[in-house]
Amino acid sequence: MKEKIYTIPVNEAYDKDSECPLCELEKQLEYDAVKYALGPAMMEPDFRIESNEKGYCNRHFNQMFQAKNKLPLALVLETHLEELRKKVDSVEKTAKAAASQKSGLFGKGGADKSAAQISEVFKKVECECMVCKKTKATMERYIDVMLWMWANDEGFREKFDRSKGVCLRHFRELIENAPKSIKGDAGRFIAALVEKEKAELSRMQEDIHRFTLKFDYRNRDMEWGTAQDAPIRTIEKISGYITPYEDNENN
Numbered sequence: 001m002k003e004k005i006y007t008i009p010v011n012e013a014y015d016k017d018s019e020c021p022l023c024e025l026e027k028q029l030e031y032d033a034v035k036y037a038l039g040p041a042m043m044e045p046d047f048r049i050e051s052n053e054k055g056y057c058n059r060h061f062n063q064m065f066q067a068k069n070k071l072p073l074a075l076v077l078e079t080h081l082e083e084l085r086k087k088v089d090s091v092e093k094t095a096k097a098a099a100s101q102k103s104g105l106f107g108k109g110g111a112d113k114s115a116a117q118i119s120e121v122f123k124k125v126e127c128e129c130m131v132c133k134k135t136k137a138t139m140e141r142y143i144d145v146m147l148w149m150w151a152n153d154e155g156f157r158e159k160f161d162r163s164k165g166v167c168l169r170h171f172r173e174l175i176e177n178a179p180k181s182i183k184g185d186a187g188r189f190i191a192a193l194v195e196k197e198k199a200e201l202s203r204m205q206e207d208i209h210r211f212t213l214k215f216d217y218r219n220r221d222m223e224w225g226t227a228q229d230a231p232i233r234t235i236e237k238i239s240g241y242i243t244p245y246e247d248n249e250n251n
């Protein structure tokens, strides 16, 4: 039996009517991680050291910026900026060396190596994020547990059959993880998920088409059916949820 701290949230996410129950789980984890970064993390020296070094991606800085109280964010930014300035300092020598390099034959610049070295340092800055790191680790557990539940829990499998599938990113992640998580049952799961996704994307196509038809004046009396929110649901199906961070607290 898998740990209840994982099976309960997976069951609850599948109880909701959603385009992707895994996105529902991820949304909550992301919310909690952002809230933690701007609250309790301020008192955790180890977390602060790591977050000063790694920082946050654009999506998560964006969510942190939605929080009403800007002081914790400013404190995070201040110490992170210090680390970033050290990184700029660290490439200064390479940059100066580039300035003294001559162009090669056929007008090719002599700064290729320096440019690549500097770019490497800042590529790392771009792809590190404390919220992404925390969320990813727990999502891996949820995906493993969800696959186990599909293979071992009849009640859950019925919920899966009634669900609207998942977004395309989670579709790929489930397929990637199935052989490792449910071994002998992986083939059956993959076939069932692909069938489900096929049916759900076809439903989506009908809805988005119906949405476009409503803009024709001849169709003004046509019922919306389930098409009224088709653009947002289609985006969420294709690329995951886009709900902004909501600061529910009056802080």
Ligand SMILES: [Zn+2]
Residues within 6 Å of the ligand: 020, 021, 022, 023, 024, 166, 167, 168, 169, 170, 240, 241
């Ligand atoms: Zn998803």
Ligand SMILES: [Zn+2]
Residues within 6 Å of the ligand: 056, 057, 058, 059, 060, 129, 130, 131, 132, 133
């Ligand atoms: Zn992130």
